[in-house]
Amino acid sequence: MATVNRVDLDGRQIKPMTICMIGAGGFIGSHLCEKILYETPHKILALDVYNDKIKHLLEPETLTWADRIQFHRLNIKHDSRLEGLIKMSDLTINLAAICTPADYNTRPLDTIYSNFIDALPVVKYCSENNKRLIHFSTCEVYGKTIGSFLPKDSPLRQDPAYYILKEDESPCIFGPIEKQRWSYACAKQLIERLIYAEGAENGLEFTIVRPFNWIGPRMDFIPGIDGPSEGVPRVLACFSNALLRREPLKLVDGGQSQRTFVYIKDAIEAVLLMIENPARASGHIFNVGNPHNEVTVRQLAEMMTEVYSKVSGEAALDVPTVDISSKEFYGEGYDDSDKRIPDMTIIDRQLGWNPKTSLWDLLESTLTYQHRTYAEAIKKVMAKPTSS
Numbered sequence: 001m002a003t004v005n006r007v008d009l010d011g012r013q014i015k016p017m018t019i020c021m022i023g024a025g026g027f028i029g030s031h032l033c034e035k036i037l038y039e040t041p042h043k044i045l046a047l048d049v050y051n052d053k054i055k056h057l058l059e060p061e062t063l064t065w066a067d068r069i070q071f072h073r074l075n076i077k078h079d080s081r082l083e084g085l086i087k088m089s090d091l092t093i094n095l096a097a098i099c100t101p102a103d104y105n106t107r108p109l110d111t112i113y114s115n116f117i118d119a120l121p122v123v124k125y126c127s128e129n130n131k132r133l134i135h136f137s138t139c140e141v142y143g144k145t146i147g148s149f150l151p152k153d154s155p156l157r158q159d160p161a162y163y164i165l166k167e168d169e170s171p172c173i174f175g176p177i178e179k180q181r182w183s184y185a186c187a188k189q190l191i192e193r194l195i196y197a198e199g200a201e202n203g204l205e206f207t208i209v210r211p212f213n214w215i216g217p218r219m220d221f222i223p224g225i226d227g228p229s230e231g232v233p234r235v236l237a238c239f240s241n242a243l244l245r246r247e248p249l250k251l252v253d254g255g256q257s258q259r260t261f262v263y264i265k266d267a268i269e270a271v272l273l274m275i276e277n278p279a280r281a282s283g284h285i286f287n288v289g290n291p292h293n294e295v296t297v298r299q300l301a302e303m304m305t306e307v308y309s310k311v312s313g314e315a316a317l318d319v320p321t322v323d324i325s326s327k328e329f330y331g332e333g334y335d336d337s338d339k340r341i342p343d344m345t346i347i348d349r350q351l352g353w354n355p356k357t358s359l360w361d362l363l364e365s366t367l368t369y370q371h372r373t374y375a376e377a378i379k380k381v382m383a384k385p386t387s388s
């Protein structure tokens, strides 16, 4: 229920606001729209080129929150309505981006334009019109850990100083230019620097979010069902797709890279705290992740196989995974982050936020959703004879 008398972390009444949410039709945007509409009195101007993931919030128009969300189908690359919509709002949240690794090395120009050039007018309009901005960056700005450059058997690799990622201390370590994987991280880093400079020189009120592998329902697409057959989504959807089709999960370069995964619903709580506590959130860069949910990609595949078997009632394959080289899977120019553990000091101190959901629990609810949403459609597609 949307409560009107909401108070912030310092006991002050929160006034209802209008939020311009760019990229509202994506994975994170759809969850953020739900949270705002279900639990707050705020209004949303939802901007995106697609709205499939928020259709349930827009139709039918008799829904109790219908007057609090307005969808504007537009591409921020070239739409004169953008500045007006930012001016009408108290806060702008920019989520729009190309953010699937399969694109970084194969479409580096689109990636750089999307993550830097297209974000520029948003920053400019917020700065010129004295509007608050929450900008979505990424944990990828940290790149590789310092520890990854140490010899494999160095005891220093066990020292957190060499791998924990801190917003105000850790360096950003990318590979060479020919490793075009880093086009995304580099563009995100430059837009972070620009926003930071707008804050320092022109007083822009900003917050930068660095998500660490947020996962959950509605993430990306299942190839051949609600996305292109040849498309390569992020790992949750790649592995879900293989499980649904009863094919082995592909482990890129042996699945040795490590990630920490956070449940989307935990992470969205953090964003709502940022929205409603500007005095505590402004001027900060926040890691948002779950340091307790670390696995190698191989361990993720094993856990997903076990969880999927439980929620679907189907026995796991005898050979559940297969190794594949990054060149074969992603093409030339791929590279990887070795390990990503967020330091949580700043977000805990400023907003008192900590993640709650274990990896097992978040996979159980997410894979239950994947099975309910896609299993029948996959069966139908797989039963169709393929034309030769």
Ligand SMILES: NC(=O)c1ccc[n+]([C@@H]2O[C@H](COP(=O)([O-])OP(=O)(O)OC[C@H]3O[C@@H](n4cnc5c(N)ncnc54)[C@H](O)[C@@H]3O)[C@@H](O)[C@H]2O)c1
Pocket: 022, 023, 024, 025, 026, 027, 028, 029, 047, 048, 049, 050, 074, 075, 076, 077, 094, 095, 096, 097, 098, 099, 114, 118, 136, 137, 138, 139, 140, 210, 211, 212, 213, 214, 215, 220
């Ligand atoms: N999901 C994560 O774990 C994660 C991790 C790190 C960073 N991020 C960042 O968070 C943001 C949102 O990520 P997501 O996972 O929801 O991705 P997503 O691809 O599901 O959502 C992005 C949305 O932006 C829209 N968009 C892209 N370009 C646009 C344009 N020119 N005009 C209008 N709309 C446009 C897309 O249509 C899409 O709906 C991105 O900036 C991403 O870099 C996400």
Ligand SMILES: O=c1ccn([C@@H]2O[C@H](COP(=O)(O)OP(=O)(O)O[C@H]3OC[C@](O)(CO)[C@H]3O)[C@@H](O)[C@H]2O)c(=O)[nH]1
Pocket: 099, 100, 101, 138, 139, 140, 184, 211, 212, 213, 233, 234, 235, 236, 238, 239, 249, 250, 251, 252, 253, 255, 257, 259, 297, 336, 337
């Ligand atoms: O079938 C697959 C797909 C992927 N991998 C490997 O899994 C690791 C994680 O991959 P993914 O979730 O696709 O993306 P990254 O974590 O590398 O990057 C994302 O992090 C945040 C964000 O900015 C936005 O979401 C994005 O850049 C990776 O090691 C893949 O190689 C696999 O083995 N098999």
